[in-house]
Amino acid sequence: MKKLTMVLVSLVILSTMAFSEGAGTTGAPFLKIPVGAKAGALGDAIVAAPLGAESIFWNIGALAFQEGLSFNASYQDWLADISTQYVGLSFTQGDLGTIGLGFVNLGMGEMDETTITDPDGTGETFSASDMALTLAYAKRFGEQIGFGLGLKYITQKIAEDSATAFTADIGMKFKLNDQMSIGLAAQNLFGEIGFTEKFPLPMILRGGVIFAATEALNVLAEIDYHADTGMKYSAGAEYVIKDMIAVRLGYKGGYSVDGITAGLGVKFSMINVDFSYGLVSEEALNNIMKFSLGLHF
Numbered sequence: 001m002k003k004l005t006m007v008l009v010s011l012v013i014l015s016t017m018a019f020s021e022g023a024g025t026t027g028a029p030f031l032k033i034p035v036g037a038k039a040g041a042l043g044d045a046i047v048a049a050p051l052g053a054e055s056i057f058w059n060i061g062a063l064a065f066q067e068g069l070s071f072n073a074s075y076q077d078w079l080a081d082i083s084t085q086y087v088g089l090s091f092t093q094g095d096l097g098t099i100g101l102g103f104v105n106l107g108m109g110e111m112d113e114t115t116i117t118d119p120d121g122t123g124e125t126f127s128a129s130d131m132a133l134t135l136a137y138a139k140r141f142g143e144q145i146g147f148g149l150g151l152k153y154i155t156q157k158i159a160e161d162s163a164t165a166f167t168a169d170i171g172m173k174f175k176l177n178d179q180m181s182i183g184l185a186a187q188n189l190f191g192e193i194g195f196t197e198k199f200p201l202p203m204i205l206r207g208g209v210i211f212a213a214t215e216a217l218n219v220l221a222e223i224d225y226h227a228d229t230g231m232k233y234s235a236g237a238e239y240v241i242k243d244m245i246a247v248r249l250g251y252k253g254g255y256s257v258d259g260i261t262a263g264l265g266v267k268f269s270m271i272n273v274d275f276s277y278g279l280v281s282e283e284a285l286n287n288i289m290k291f292s293l294g295l296h297f
Helices: 002-019 037-041 052-058 060-065
Strands: 069-077 083-092 098-112 125-141 145-158 161-175 180-187 204-212 217-226 230-241 245-253 260-268 271-278 288-296
Touching: 037 052, 037 069, 037 245, 037 260, 037 271, 037 288, 052 060, 052 069, 052 083, 052 098, 052 125, 052 288, 060 098, 060 125, 060 145, 060 161, 060 180, 125 161, 245 271
Parallel strands: none
Antiparallel strands: 069 083, 069 288, 083 098, 098 125, 125 145, 145 161, 161 180, 180 204, 204 217, 217 230, 230 245, 245 260, 260 271, 271 288
């Protein structure tokens, strides 16, 4: 009963923080682009799941249950020749907790420069990129509660212009028993960014559950609130064969892209290789593939 009360109180606190932001235009929308092939295959219903260093992006509180050292790297083709890369490293220092560093990069390549007098191009090119670096710390309280905090530095660049901002993420994970865990996260809690006009960063509230239906089957569900676009929901299932091959299926709702998702994961000793494929809506330009590599020592 005490654990359930703590979960409910945390939900109320995080919900209040999220809805106080209101809806409207936000800056640095790349912060909302999900990373990781395992997450992608499960419809991004991942906030309660163990992810190692990838938890820096999804729920820093889950880092508290990590043991040893974890490294994750992922790559995804997004839309219109845009790609996203993620690299994360985290390590546990006994009772002191877990420390991690996560880096997200959105690359848009070279683009032709146009002007009012040269609408077909000046012959020059320019580049644009978005980056976020998160320093994370998480600690376990007892065997069932984990809490994490992340400090995030954000920078956006277009040609010679740049903009920067700072913000923070918090996350919690509750292990209710050996079969079920609940994850909660609030991301981009404050801050503004922009080149000529500043806009608030995209506050996101995540809440989800993972349930081990059998030793081989995990079922996941999640509800998110985005301050600028409202409620999102997702669900996924993972079936693990002989602790080596994971078959995954998911679904996302409330988004402009991604409906049904699927993927595979293969484990070789300390190495995990994951792939996912998302079937996106008609207004998107192409389907989304993600690749991830994980090392756990």
